[in-house]
Amino acid sequence: MAAAPILARRIARSGVLPLCCRPPSWDRAPRQPPGLPLAPCRAFSNNKIQVELDESSGVAMMKFKSPPVNSLSLDFLTEFSISLEKLENDRACRGVIITSTIPKIFSSGLDIMEMCGKNVEHYGEFWRAVQEMWLRLYGSNMVTVAAVNGSSPAGGCLIALSCDYRIMAENPKFSIGLNEAQLGIVAPFWFKDTFVNVVGHRIAERSLQLGSLHPAPEALKLGLVDELVPEEKLLEKASAVMARWLALPDHARQLTKSMMRKAVLDHLVAHREEDIKNFINFISKESIQKSLRMYMEMLKKKKS
Numbered sequence: 001m002a003a004a005p006i007l008a009r010r011i012a013r014s015g016v017l018p019l020c021c022r023p024p025s026w027d028r029a030p031r032q033p034p035g036l037p038l039a040p041c042r043a044f045s046n047n048k049i050q051v052e053l054d055e056s057s058g059v060a061m062m063k064f065k066s067p068p069v070n071s072l073s074l075d076f077l078t079e080f081s082i083s084l085e086k087l088e089n090d091r092a093c094r095g096v097i098i099t100s101t102i103p104k105i106f107s108s109g110l111d112i113m114e115m116c117g118k119n120v121e122h123y124g125e126f127w128r129a130v131q132e133m134w135l136r137l138y139g140s141n142m143v144t145v146a147a148v149n150g151s152s153p154a155g156g157c158l159i160a161l162s163c164d165y166r167i168m169a170e171n172p173k174f175s176i177g178l179n180e181a182q183l184g185i186v187a188p189f190w191f192k193d194t195f196v197n198v199v200g201h202r203i204a205e206r207s208l209q210l211g212s213l214h215p216a217p218e219a220l221k222l223g224l225v226d227e228l229v230p231e232e233k234l235l236e237k238a239s240a241v242m243a244r245w246l247a248l249p250d251h252a253r254q255l256t257k258s259m260m261r262k263a264v265l266d267h268l269v270a271h272r273e274e275d276i277k278n279f280i281n282f283i284s285k286e287s288i289q290k291s292l293r294m295y296m297e298m299l300k301k302k303k304s
């Protein structure tokens with residue numbers, strides 16, 4: 001466990017080469033000729049994320065398993081970035097499906113405790129890890145499909161928004177959205193840009209100002225998710241969608257993805273340090289700390 005902060009610092013300081021700056025790895029996994037025995041499944045599991053790569057299809061299944069709510073702590077974010085990096089560098093992997101092992105929760109977003117009562121150095125390290133995760137996921141050369149099998153507020157929604165395709169369980173009790181305004185905080189420009197790129201400016205403006213969490217059927221209407229399916233069919237559907245996307249030549253799809261996302265990625269890459277300073281200044285304000293504490297109390301009261 002003591003290695004985690006060191007690892008976090010290492011990965012955070014190493015800098016990321018997002019999609020737009022990396023040479024595309026074209027046609028990564030050759031299709032296995034029919035008749036050969038199935039290629040083995042390779043798995044690696046850290047504390048909070050479990051990954052299984054099926055070499056015959058080139059598809060990895062990434063499952064969040066950090067109870068109680070898959071909150072995005074510094075350790076979680078570090079594991080997430082490392083897992084993405086491993087898959088990105090693995091020529092056998094062409095796509096990743098992201099889902100959760102926790103019933104009813106995809107991810108509860110950034111871990112609020114990482115933003116409460118800590119020192120400036122910690123805030124900087126944490127925010128760099130949030131940036132790193134997004135740069136890797138939004139800039140990934142792989143096909144990324146989010147199988148959203150539970151609620152997905154704020155940072156959880158950002159993960160889904162950063163994928164190429166979103167399928168959500170059709171349970172109206174599950175909601176998704178960038179609800180930062182409800183916590184008295186502000187979604188940074190790159191959360192906003194990712195949201196706008198998915199749902200368009202007007203819907204994003206209204207939803208962000210109100211800090212809305214949209215129940216699954218509403219999320220579908222807004223285009224925030226691409227389809228709803230019964231929960232038990234979610235992974236089957238995600239695999240079918242993945243197969244359709246992987247049927248295209250990798251290089252054409254990757255260059256198209258890069259063209260669509262480059263401006264937004266470049267914006268953060270060019271302003272990374274300034275963005276970290278803004279976060280530190282913002283989150284260190286006593287009024288913001290008070291809002292976050294009140295929000296956490298409200299969450300605890302809701303339980304009792």
Ligand SMILES: CCCCC/C=C\C/C=C\CCC/C=C/C(=O)SCCNC(=O)CCNC(=O)[C@H](O)C(C)(C)COP(=O)(O)OP(=O)(O)OC[C@H]1O[C@@H](n2cnc3c(N)ncnc32)[C@H](O)[C@@H]1OP(=O)(O)O
Nearest residue numbers: 068071108109110111112113153154155188278279282299
């Ligand atoms: C112009 C100037 C601009 C400058 C801007 C610069 C920078 C930007 C600044 C800040 C940006 C920050 C961006 C933040 C993004 C985020 O992601 S914030 C997190 C938002 N998340 C939420 O609001 C979710 C809150 N949680 C819930 O709604 C529910 O917990 C749930 C996920 C729906 C699950 O509900 P349920 O199953 O009923 O579980 P509980 O509510 O009982 O929760 C269990 C325990 O987990 C704790 N917890 C829940 N969420 C979080 C979280 N995100 N972080 C930490 N802990 C969390 C909860 O308190 C319970 O704990 P206990 O068991 O009571 O100890």
